[in-house]
Amino acid sequence: MEAILESLALGFSVALRPDVLWFAFLGCIVGTLVGMLPGIGPLAGISILLPLTFGLDATRAIVMLAGIYYGSQYGGSTTSILLRIPGEAASVMTCIDGNAMAKKGRAGAALCIAAVGSFIAGTFGIVMLTLIAPPLAAFALRFGPPEYTALLTLGLIFLAYMSTSSLIRTLLMAALGLLLGTIGIDVMTGHFRFSFNIPELGDGIGIVPVAVGLFGLGELLSTPSRQVPKDIMKPRLRELLPTRQEWREASMPIARGSVLGFLIGIIPGSAHIIASFMSYAVERRVSRHPEEFGKGAVAGVAGPESANNSASTGAFVPMLALGIPTGPVTAVLIAALLIHGVPPGPTLVNDHPNVFWGFVASMYVGNLMLLALNLPLVGIFVNLLRIPYAYLYPLIIMFCVIGVYEVNHSIVDVWIMLIMGVLGYALKKFSFDPAPLVLGLVIAPIFEMSLRQSLIMSDGTWLIFVQRPIALILLILCVLLLALSFSSYLMQRRDWRTRLAEAEAGDRP
Amino acid sequence: MTIRTDHVAGGALIALGIAVFVIGTDLPFGDVSAPGAGMMPKLMAGLLIAFSLLVMAAGRDSPPVTAIDWSDRGHAALLVLITGIAVALYQRLGFLITMSLLVFTLLVVVERRKVLPAASYAVALTVFAYWLFGIALKAPLERGLLWF
Numbered sequence: 001m002e003a004i005l006e007s008l009a010l011g012f013s014v015a016l017r018p019d020v021l022w023f024a025f026l027g028c029i030v031g032t033l034v035g036m037l038p039g040i041g042p043l044a045g046i047s048i049l050l051p052l053t054f055g056l057d058a059t060r061a062i063v064m065l066a067g068i069y070y071g072s073q074y075g076g077s078t079t080s081i082l083l084r085i086p087g088e089a090a091s092v093m094t095c096i097d098g099n100a101m102a103k104k105g106r107a108g109a110a111l112c113i114a115a116v117g118s119f120i121a122g123t124f125g126i127v128m129l130t131l132i133a134p135p136l137a138a139f140a141l142r143f144g145p146p147e148y149t150a151l152l153t154l155g156l157i158f159l160a161y162m163s164t165s166s167l168i169r170t171l172l173m174a175a176l177g178l179l180l181g182t183i184g185i186d187v188m189t190g191h192f193r194f195s196f197n198i199p200e201l202g203d204g205i206g207i208v209p210v211a212v213g214l215f216g217l218g219e220l221l222s223t224p225s226r227q228v229p230k231d232i233m234k235p236r237l238r239e240l241l242p243t244r245q246e247w248r249e250a251s252m253p254i255a256r257g258s259v260l261g262f263l264i265g266i267i268p269g270s271a272h273i274i275a276s277f278m279s280y281a282v283e284r285r286v287s288r289h290p291e292e293f294g295k296g297a298v299a300g301v302a303g304p305e306s307a308n309n310s311a312s313t314g315a316f317v318p319m320l321a322l323g324i325p326t327g328p329v330t331a332v333l334i335a336a337l338l339i340h341g342v343p344p345g346p347t348l349v350n351d352h353p354n355v356f357w358g359f360v361a362s363m364y365v366g367n368l369m370l371l372a373l374n375l376p377l378v379g380i381f382v383n384l385l386r387i388p389y390a391y392l393y394p395l396i397i398m399f400c401v402i403g404v405y406e407v408n409h410s411i412v413d414v415w416i417m418l419i420m421g422v423l424g425y426a427l428k429k430f431s432f433d434p435a436p437l438v439l440g441l442v443i444a445p446i447f448e449m450s451l452r453q454s455l456i457m458s459d460g461t462w463l464i465f466v467q468r469p470i471a472l473i474l475l476i477l478c479v480l481l482l483a484l485s486f487s488s489y490l491m492q493r494r495d496w497r498t499r500l501a502e503a504e505a506g507d508r509p
Numbered sequence: 510m511t512i513r514t515d516h517v518a519g520g521a522l523i524a525l526g527i528a529v530f531v532i533g534t535d536l537p538f539g540d541v542s543a544p545g546a547g548m549m550p551k552l553m554a555g556l557l558i559a560f561s562l563l564v565m566a567a568g569r570d571s572p573p574v575t576a577i578d579w580s581d582r583g584h585a586a587l588l589v590l591i592t593g594i595a596v597a598l599y600q601r602l603g604f605l606i607t608m609s610l611l612v613f614t615l616l617v618v619v620e621r622r623k624v625l626p627a628a629s630y631a632v633a634l635t636v637f638a639y640w641l642f643g644i645a646l647k648a649p650l651e652r653g654l655l656w657f
Contacts, residue, residue, distance in 0.1 A: 055647050168567070172522065172560035179529065179553040191546035193536060194529075217592075221585040390620040394612040395634055397592055401608075402638065405599070406648050414596045418589065425585055429577050430518040448549040460542025 004130060011357030015365050020063055020358065023056065024366045027064035028373060031071020035091075036079050036381060040396055042072035043329050043438075044216035047208050048399045050336055051406035058340035059355050063362040065336055066316075069329055070122060070363070073272060073309050074370045077114040078378060079385065081301070082107060090272040090308040093280040097293060097300030104296050109242035113250045113298060114305040115374050121258040121306035122367040125313025128262050129320075130360055133349070136321040140346040145453035146464050150474035152447045154481075155324055158267055159436055161481045162274055170436045173427075177437035180205050181444020188452060200412035207335040207442055209404045209417040211328060214434040216400050217417060218424020220393050240375055242298075250302035253283050257306030264307070265314020267326065272308040272315070279307035313363065320344055320356060324443070328435045331442035339407070514577060515568030522561040529554035587619050603653020604643070608635040 014020060034045035046068050053061035076091035081098035094114065101110040143151070160170035183194045184204030195201035242250070260282065261275040283303040284293045293300050318324045323345025325331035337344050342352050349356050374381075404417045427434050458464035466472050529550055539545025595611040602610075609631045616627035642648040 051642070051648055166567075168560050168563045172557065172564060175553050175556040175560055176522070176525075179550060179557060182550040182553065186546035189537075189546045191536060193546055193550060194532060221588055222581055390616065390622065391630060394615040394631075397588070397615065398608050398612060398634070398638060401592070401596065401599070401611075402604075402642055402648075402650075405651075406642070409649070411596065411600055414599070418593055418596060421592075422589060429579070430514050431571075432518065444549075452544045452548070455541055455544055458542075460540065462541070 004134065007134070007353065007357045008130060008361060010353060011359075011361030012364075014059060014354050014358030015063070015361035020060055020362060021365065023060045023064040024067050024362050025369055027067020028071040028074075028366055028369050031068035031073075032075035032078075032370070032374060032381060033384060034068060035072030035075025035077075036384060037392070040219070041215060042069050043211055043332060044219065044396075044400075045072060046329060046332050046336075047211040048216055048396070048403040050208055050332070050339075051403050053336065054339070054406065056340075058337060058342040058352070059358045061340050062333065062337060062342075062355065062359050063366075065333055066359065066363065067366050069333070070309065070312050070366060071370060073312050074115065074118050074374050075381070076308075077118070077301075077305050078111065078374070078381060081110045081114065082382060083385070090276050090311075092273070093276045093304040094301055096280075097295075097297045100294065100296035101298070101301065106242075106246075106296065108240040109246055110298075110301050111378055112240045112242055112375060113246065113302050115371055117250065117254040117257065117302045117306040118309040119367050119371040120254050121261055121310035122313055122370075123364065124258040125262050125265065125310040126360065126363045126367070129313055129317055129363075132266075133317050133321040133356075133360075136317065137346040137349050140322050143346070143470065144468075145450040145457060146468050146471040147474070148446065148450040149454050150465055150471040150478075151322070151324065152443050152450070154474045154478050155318075155326070155443070156436070156440070157478045157481050159326075159439060161485050162267060163433060163436070165431065165433050167482075167485045169432060173432055173434065173436040174440040177440020177442075178444045178447065179440075180210070180437070181441045182448065187445075187449070198412060200408075200410050203408075204445070205416060205441065206407060206413055207332060207438065208407050209413045210420050210441055211332050211438055212400050212404050213417040213420025214424035214427070214438065215328070216396065217421030218428065218434070220396060221421055221425040222428050223389075223393075240378075246298050249298040253279070253299040253303035254306045256282060256286075257303040258310045261307035261310030262314040265311030265326075266317045272311040275307035275311035276304035279303040320348060320359075321346065323348070323446075325439060328438040331438055334442065511573050513568045513571045514574050515564050515571035517574050519561040519565035519568060523558050523565075526554040526558035526561065529557075584619065588615070591615055591618065599653075600651055601653055603655050604650040605635055605639055605655055606653060607651075608638065 015024070030045070030049065031042070034040055034042060040048075046065050049068060050065070053064055056064070073090060077094050077098065079085045080091040080094040081102050084095045084099040098110045098114065101107065156171070156174050159174065160167045163170040181204065183201055185191070185195075185202050186193055192202060257275075257279040260279050261272070264275040264278060265272065280293075280300060280303060283297075283299040284290050287293065287297070287299060289297070315326050315330050318326050319330040319334060323334065323343065325334050334344050337355075342348070342355055400417060401414055404413050405411065407413060424434055427437075454464050455462075464471075465475055533547055533550050533554075536547030536550065537545035538547045538551060591611065591614050595607050598610075599607045612631035612634055613627050616622040616630065617624060639650065643650045
C-alpha cells in the first residue's frame with residue numbers, strides 16, 4: 001500500500017505539471033464536445049485526433065486521449081437529457097429518464113446528478129484501477145505464449161458473449177479482423193502476405209485507418225443531413241442544484257452504478273454501454289417505485305451515468321496491466337502508446353512509471369476538471385448543437401483525412417480508411433457490429449505470435465494449452481461462456497442482451 | 510425462396526474466405542510444430558467461412574434483403590466519390606488547395622449551399638486546420654503546388 005501511495009505521489013507530480021494539466025484540460029473539453037455531437041463517438045474522436053498528439057511525449061499524449069474518452073462519457077449525457085439525443089451509445093439509457101426530468105423542468109438537476117454521479121463513479125474507478133492494475137501486471141509477468149493465447153481467446157469469447165448481436169456474428173467479425181491483421185510481412189518468416197505489391201501494406205493495416213473508416217466515415221455515410229434541433233433547453237446556473245430529496249434518491253444508484261460499472265468495465269465488450277443498461281435494469285428492479293421509471297426517475301439518470309463512467313475507467317485495467325484491449329477504444333489507445341514507443345502491458349508499471357502513474361493521477365485531476373467544467377459551461381456547450389450538420393460533417397471528413405494521413409504520411413492509409421468507411425456503411429445495413437473487427441485487427445499480431453510460439457514450444461502438440469494451469473483455467477472459462485451462450489440460444493431465452501439490443505434500437509427496455 | 514440479409518452477407522464473406530485460400534496458395538502452412546506464414550490466414554479464413562455458413566443457416570430470421578433502406582445511398586456515394594477524388598489529388602495539390610476544394614464541393618454539390626458562403630467557409634475552415642496542424646502542432650502537411 002505504501003508503495004502504491006509513493007507511486008501515486010510520483011504520478012501527481014507528473015499530472016500536476018502545467019503542461020500535462022493543459023493537455024488533460026484540452027482532452028476533457030474535446031471529449032465533452034465529441035460526446036455531445038451526434039455522428040462522432042469517442043472512438044472516431046480519439047482516432048481522428050490521434051495525430052494531434054504526435055508532437056507530444058507519451059505521457060501528455062495518453063493523458064489527452066484518455067481525457068477525450070472519459071470526457072465523451074460526460075458530454076453524452078448533456079444531449080441525452082436536454083434533447084433525448086444520445087451523443088454516444090452509452091447515453092441511450094440516460095435519455096429515458098433524463099429527458100423526462102427535463103420535461104418536468106428539472107433539466108438542471110438531471111445534469112447535475114449525471115455530472116456528480118459520473119465524477120464519483122469515475123473517481124471510484126480510478127481508485128480501483130490504482131489498487132488492481134499494479135498487482136495484476138505483476139501476476140501477468142508469469143504469462144508465457146500459451147497463457148497469452150488462452151487469454152486472448154477468452155477475451156474474444158467474452159466479447160462475443162457480452163455483445164448485443166449474436167455470438168456467431170460477433171465471432172465472425174472478430175475472425176474478419178484477425179484475418180485483416182495477418183496482412184503484411186510475417187515477422188517469423190519474412191513472407192509478404194496479401195500485400196499485392198503495395199510496399200505500404202508490408203507493415204500491415206493500421207488500426208487508425210480502420211477505426212476512423214468504420215466508426216467515423218462509415219457513420220457519416222449513413223447519416224444524411226439532419227435538421228438542427230429546435231428549442232434547445234439552456235438550464236441556468238441557479239437551476240442546476242438538485243433538491244435534498246433528489247440527492248437522497250441518487251445516492252445509492254450512484255454507489256451501485258460505480259461498483260457494477262467497474263466490474264463490467266474490466267470485461268471485454270462494449271462495457272460502458274452494457275454497464276449503463278445493466279445499471280438501469282438493476283435500479284428499476286430494486287426501486288420501491290418502478291412505475292416512475294420512464295417518467296423522470298432520478299435513479300434512472302444517476303445509475304446508468306455512474307455505471308458508464310466507472311466502466312470506462314475499468315476498461316483501462318486490462319489495457320494497462322496486460323496490454324490487452326477490451327474494446328475498440330482501448331485498442332486505439334494501445335496503438336497510441338505504441339506510436340509513442342511505450343508498449344502497454346505488465347512491464348509498463350516498472351519500465352515507464354512516469355507514464356503509468358502520471359496517467360492514473362491525471363484521471364483524478366481530469367474527473368475534477370470535468371465536474372468543474374461541465375456544469376457551469378453547459379449553456380455554452382449546447383450552443384454547438386445549433387451548428388447545421390451540413391457544415392459540421394465536411395469538417396469531420398477533413399479531420400479524418402488529415403488524421404489518418406499524418407500517422408504514417410501514407411496515402412495508402414487514407415485509401416484504406418475510405419474502403420473501411422464503405423465497409424462500415426455496408427456492415428451497418430446488414431446489422432453487423434464493427435467493434436469486434438477492430439479488436440480482432442489489434443490483437444491479431446499478438447495472437448498469431450503467441451499461438452505459433454506455443455506450438456513451437458510444445459513441438460507441435462496442442463496439449464500445451466491444457467498442461468499449463470493458468471492457460472487451462474482460461475480455456476475452461478471459454479468453454480463455460482460458450483456453453484452459457486448456446487444454452488440461452490437453445491432455450492430461446494430473452495436475456496439482458498436482447499433487451500439491450502432493443503434499447504439501443506430505440507425501444508424501451 | 511426469399512433472399513434475406515444474412516444470406517447475402519454470409520455469401521459475401523464466404524466468397525472472401527475462399528478468395529483468401531486462392532490468393533494465399535503460395536503461403537506455406539507449415540506443420541503444427543513449425544507453423545508457416547500461411548497458417549494463421551488460412552485458419553482465420555476457415556473460421557470466417559464456418560461462421561458465415563452458420564449465419565446463413567440461421568438467416569431465416571433476418572429481414573428480407575429488399576427491406577434494407579438504401580435511401581441514403583446517393584448521399585453516401587457522393588461523399589465517397591468526392592472524398593476519393595480529394596485523396597487522389599492530395600499529394601499533388603497539397604493540403605490547402607485539396608481541403609478547400611473538398612469542403613467547398615461537399616457543401617455545394619451534396620448540400621446545395623450557396624457558392625459564396627460555401628467558399629468562405631471552406632477557405633476559413635482549411636486555414637484554421639492548417640494553423641492547428643501545420644503551425645500549432647508542427648505536423649508536416651503536404652505542400653503540393655504551394656511553396657509554403
